[in-house]
Amino acid sequence: MSRFRFLTAGESHGKGLTVVIEGMPAGLPLDEEYIARELRRRQGGYGRSPRMKIEQDRAEILSGVRHGLTIGSPISLLIWNSDWENWREIMSVSPVEGKLSL
Numbered sequence: 001m002s003r004f005r006f007l008t009a010g011e012s013h014g015k016g017l018t019v020v021i022e023g024m025p026a027g028l029p030l031d032e033e034y035i036a037r038e039l040r041r042r043q044g045g046y047g048r049s050p051r052m053k054i055e056q057d058r059a060e061i062l063s064g065v066r067h068g069l070t071i072g073s074p075i076s077l078l079i080w081n082s083d084w085e086n087w088r089e090i091m092s093v094s095p096v097e098g099k100l101s102l
Contacts, residue, residue: 010079013087019077024064026072035059035077 003023010017024030039057057079064075081087089096 011091013083014081014091015084016078016080019059019075019079021064021075021077024070024072024075026070028070029068030061030065030070030075031068032059032061035061 005020005022007020007022008017036058039059059077059079062076062078064071064073084091
């Protein structure tokens with residue numbers, strides 16, 4: 001079995017988060033509903049702010065799963081930030097006219 005590796009990218013208030021999971025063997029059951037149930041579990045936990053209790057995260061599987069089973073290639077997920085519109089200017093990846101860049 002290959003080494004398991006988990007990579008994430010994205011900012012807290014950015015447009016979305018991406019996840020790449022490597023090393024998953026082929027043939028394991030995995031679907032978006034299973035991931036949704038696991039993400040809902042975190043809503044009852046502890047955190048720095050109440051945001052996690054109000055946000056409804058939903059992961060979209062982009063690759064690595066076919067017909068509900070892992071296929072052995074890297075699994076990529078995308079979690080859109082439903083509050084992105086409120087942060088669009090502050091978190092913009094493009095220059096914003098009249099704003100000083102860091």
